[in-house]
Amino acid sequence: MEETIKIKRMSEHLEAGTAPEILFWVGCAGSYDARAQKVAVSISKILTALDIEFAILGDEESCTGDPARRAGNEFLFQMQALQNIEVLNGYSIKKILTICPHCFNTLKNEYPALGGNYDVVHHSQYLQELIDQGKLKVEGGEFKGKKLTYHDSCYLGRVNKVYEAPRKVLQALDADLVELKRCRTKGLCCGAGGAQMYKEDEPGDKRINTERVEEILESGAKVVAANCPFCLTMLGDGIKAEEKQEEIMVYDISELIVQSNNW
Amino acid sequence: MSIQQIAFFLVLAVVSYVAFKRYSRLRRNILLGKKEVEFEKDSSKRWSNVLLVAFGQKKMFKNFIPAILHFFIYAAFVITQIELIEIIVDGLFGTHRFFAPSLGGFYTFIISFIEILSALALVATVIFLWRRNMLKIPRFKKPEMKGWPTKDANLILIGELLLLTGICCMNGADMVLQDMNAAHFHQTGNFAITGWLGPALFGGMSESALIAVERFGWWLHILTVFGFIIYLTYSKHLHILLAFPNVFYARIKSRGEMTNMPEIMNEVKSMMGLIPEAEVSADMTEELPSFGAKDVFDLEWRTVLNAYTCTECGRCTAECPANLTGKKLSPRKILMDIRDRAEEIGDNIDSGKVEMVDGVYDDGKSLFDYITKEEIYACTACNACVEACPVMIDPLAPILELRRSDILNESAGPKEWLPMFNSIEQVGAVWQMPDARDKWTEQLEKKD
Numbered sequence: 209m210e211e212t213i214k215i216k217r218m219s220e221h222l223e224a225g226t227a228p229e230i231l232f233w234v235g236c237a238g239s240y241d242a243r244a245q246k247v248a249v250s251i252s253k254i255l256t257a258l259d260i261e262f263a264i265l266g267d268e269e270s271c272t273g274d275p276a277r278r279a280g281n282e283f284l285f286q287m288q289a290l291q292n293i294e295v296l297n298g299y300s301i302k303k304i305l306t307i308c309p310h311c312f313n314t315l316k317n318e319y320p321a322l323g324g325n326y327d328v329v330h331h332s333q334y335l336q337e338l339i340d341q342g343k344l345k346v347e348g349g350e351f352k353g354k355k356l357t358y359h360d361s362c363y364l365g366r367v368n369k370v371y372e373a374p375r376k377v378l379q380a381l382d383a384d385l386v387e388l389k390r391c392r393t394k395g396l397c398c399g400a401g402g403a404q405m406y407k408e409d410e411p412g413d414k415r416i417n418t419e420r421v422e423e424i425l426e427s428g429a430k431v432v433a434a435n436c437p438f439c440l441t442m443l444g445d446g447i448k449a450e451e452k453q454e455e456i457m458v459y460d461i462s463e464l465i466v467q468s469n470n471w
Numbered sequence: 472m473s474i475q476q477i478a479f480f481l482v483l484a485v486v487s488y489v490a491f492k493r494y495s496r497l498r499r500n501i502l503l504g505k506k507e508v509e510f511e512k513d514s515s516k517r518w519s520n521v522l523l524v525a526f527g528q529k530k531m532f533k534n535f536i537p538a539i540l541h542f543f544i545y546a547a548f549v550i551t552q553i554e555l556i557e558i559i560v561d562g563l564f565g566t567h568r569f570f571a572p573s574l575g576g577f578y579t580f581i582i583s584f585i586e587i588l589s590a591l592a593l594v595a596t597v598i599f600l601w602r603r604n605m606l607k608i609p610r611f612k613k614p615e616m617k618g619w620p621t622k623d624a625n626l627i628l629i630g631e632l633l634l635l636t637g638i639c640c641m642n643g644a645d646m647v648l649q650d651m652n653a654a655h656f657h658q659t660g661n662f663a664i665t666g667w668l669g670p671a672l673f674g675g676m677s678e679s680a681l682i683a684v685e686r687f688g689w690w691l692h693i694l695t696v697f698g699f700i701i702y703l704t705y706s707k708h709l710h711i712l713l714a715f716p717n718v719f720y721a722r723i724k725s726r727g728e729m730t731n732m733p734e735i736m737n738e739v740k741s742m743m744g745l746i747p748e749a750e751v752s753a754d755m756t757e758e759l760p761s762f763g764a765k766d767v768f769d770l771e772w773r774t775v776l777n778a779y780t781c782t783e784c785g786r787c788t789a790e791c792p793a794n795l796t797g798k799k800l801s802p803r804k805i806l807m808d809i810r811d812r813a814e815e816i817g818d819n820i821d822s823g824k825v826e827m828v829d830g831v832y833d834d835g836k837s838l839f840d841y842i843t844k845e846e847i848y849a850c851t852a853c854n855a856c857v858e859a860c861p862v863m864i865d866p867l868a869p870i871l872e873l874r875r876s877d878i879l880n881e882s883a884g885p886k887e888w889l890p891m892f893n894s895i896e897q898v899g900a901v902w903q904m905p906d907a908r909d910k911w912t913e914q915l916e917k918k919d
Contacts, residue, residue: 213915236900238911245911246832252915270899279851279888280763280874284895286739291899294743314711317727322736362853367727375892393533393858402852407887408903413797441769 213256217266218299220270227261231301235308237437244437247307250462253471258343268401272314279403293324303327305334309363309436330364332374332435339380346380350468354382357429360395361436372436379463388423396420400438421446432458479562486697493704496557500817504772516723525718532859540595545591550585558693571659583663589635590664596631610785615804621707634695640688643669644681651677710782713863717780720773721863726854763875766837767813777864778810787856787866793849800849802856802866808841847873848885
């Protein structure tokens with residue numbers, strides 16, 4: 209993409225007295241993790257290419273509190289959540305787009321009890337909508353006929369029962385989509401959930417991401433599509449541990465679209 | 472009144488008394504859990520779950536062969552209840568096949584139907600015994616299944632065989648006695664299975680021997696049923712009764728929503744000045760509040776119901792990513808531990824070993840004497856166990872409540888989490904980074 213993209217902050221909209229179509233909730237991973245930043249960049253490119261007015265909170269955004277809550281630290285969760293709700297309600301936010309199923313789940317399912325009610329979409333759902341509406345056209349080409357598989361994240365799949373949207377987006381790539389042995393309701397966790405991302409594994413025989421990567425190797429897929437920044441890290445690490453990083457690529461579904469369209 | 476009637480009456484009275492005691496105790500134990508449970512008042516959804524998941528066994532059918540075999544035993548169990556009514560009537564009034572004369576051909580049909588289901592149940596029972604003992608199915612061989620749980624499972628299957636033997640003797644001998652036009656054995660027409668199996672097994676025996684076989688079968692059947700009713704309360708097999716209320720009371724909210732803790736929410740709200748401090752419940756200052764679950768009393772009562780409903784099938788553990796990779800966590804064991812702890816508390820209360828002081832029970836132990844920290848901190852909160860359970864048990868809820876207790880009351884937990892907690896608190900991100908949160912946008916602002 210040639211031109212420079214300037215992403216608006218909500219504070220700028222407030223000053224100008226305007227409102228964006230959608231708030232892009234970047235999340236801690238999208239903001240700080242080098243790998244996940246690329247997903248934030250991809251989504252921004254897609255939204256810009258389609259002329260969708262969006263904004264971010266910038267430094268007014270803060271962790272949703274999901275890892276704190278699942279670790280058992282309810283105090284910290286409540287502090288984060290109530291603070292975020294203050295900010296979101298302050299801007300009268302209606303619709304939120306997330307690139308992380310954990311942010312998605314917490315904003316969608318846990319904030320209402322605390323006074324935060326928003327229409328929250330995960331980017332896989334949003335991309336599917338855009339494709340269905342004919343707004344987003346996927347050129348194909350790049351992944352045509354390539355063996356591609358999809359890893360269900362727990363918090364998009366099993367927890368929020370979104371199984372089809374990401375698959376429909378992937379179908380638009382014209383790739384040879386193969387399913388992993390454990391998929392949809394039986395999808396195997398990458399090992400990061402429940403705040404495992406921030407601690408060492410408990411004693412065991414192997415790492416959970418290794419178990420998942422072995423299944424990916426079995427599938428023969430050359431590209432793994434994910435929908436969660438933590439799955440990206442875990443699967444990427446697992447593939448590196450098997451020394452297969454030259455053969456198997458792990459991408460977020462938004463990155464696949466950007467690559468396919470050469471944006 | 473015949474001696475058999477008197478015997479039956481006595482047995483029935485004793486069984487009723489013991490069953491009443493045992494089931495009252497069970498109810499009391501389940502209600503050791505917290506009564507304040509947030510219920511979504513969506514009874515149509517609840518009843519549809521009872522219909523589809525409990526009666527329809529929808530979640531069992533993810534795996535067809537075990538599901539169909541299990542269904543045979545289940546159907547035989549449900550339909551045999553009809554016959555049981557007659558057995559009790561006959562036992563009390565000294566009649567023989569009380570409903571046969573009035574129902575006529577329909578009676579033959581019902582009994583035949585029961586016999587066919589019983590035969591299918593026999594096949595399933597034998598396969599289950601073989602599967603559990605001869606096949607090396609990982610979920611049946613986990614550490615928590617050593618000893619009593621495996622014996623318990625086998626005893627139930629053997630009980631099932633006794634029951635079927637009883638029905639076979641009872642009906643089989645009856646068929647031959649009817650052919651001999653023996654007194655009191657009215658003609659019912661041939662039953663589907665014992666109609667030919669009876670003569671094949673017992674044909675040629677004397678009338679008195681046949682009557683003995685018939686009585687033996689009748690008593691074996693009813694005594695096994697009575698024994699079973701009592702035995703259930705000591706075993707893992709309560710799911711045949713509790714699956715229904717368990718499914719009814721199961722949470723229907725999104726799995727993604729952890730139970731909110733209003734006391735903490737209000738405390739934080741008042742800290743942030745969102746609500747006046749007076750609105751925060753006064754007892755926060757009176758005594759040190761306890762958060763999460765340390766013991767059975769702190770769990771929602773429906774979690775304790777979950778624990779008593781669990782039949783230890785291990786479908787949760789078989790799907791658990793932590794367990795699959797050799798970690799100590801097994802969702803099934805968490806539920807077994809909760810049940811065992813509730814049993815221990817119940818026993819101590821009943822025997823007077825531990826006295827409740829001001830409604831507070833303290834024997835110096837807690838759930839943490841059963842469940843290790845290593846187990847609860849191996850969980851990825853992936854919900855695979857929740858998805859896997861055929862009777863809608865939620866093993867994740869108690870795991871997260873135990874974490875809350877450990878973190879909020881003891882400030883314990885994995886030490887690696889401290890930097891994460893601190894970072895969220897100080898900079899609002901899970902990692903402590905020097906950069907601004909929106910620095911990533913510069914990647915878009917630079918020309919390619």
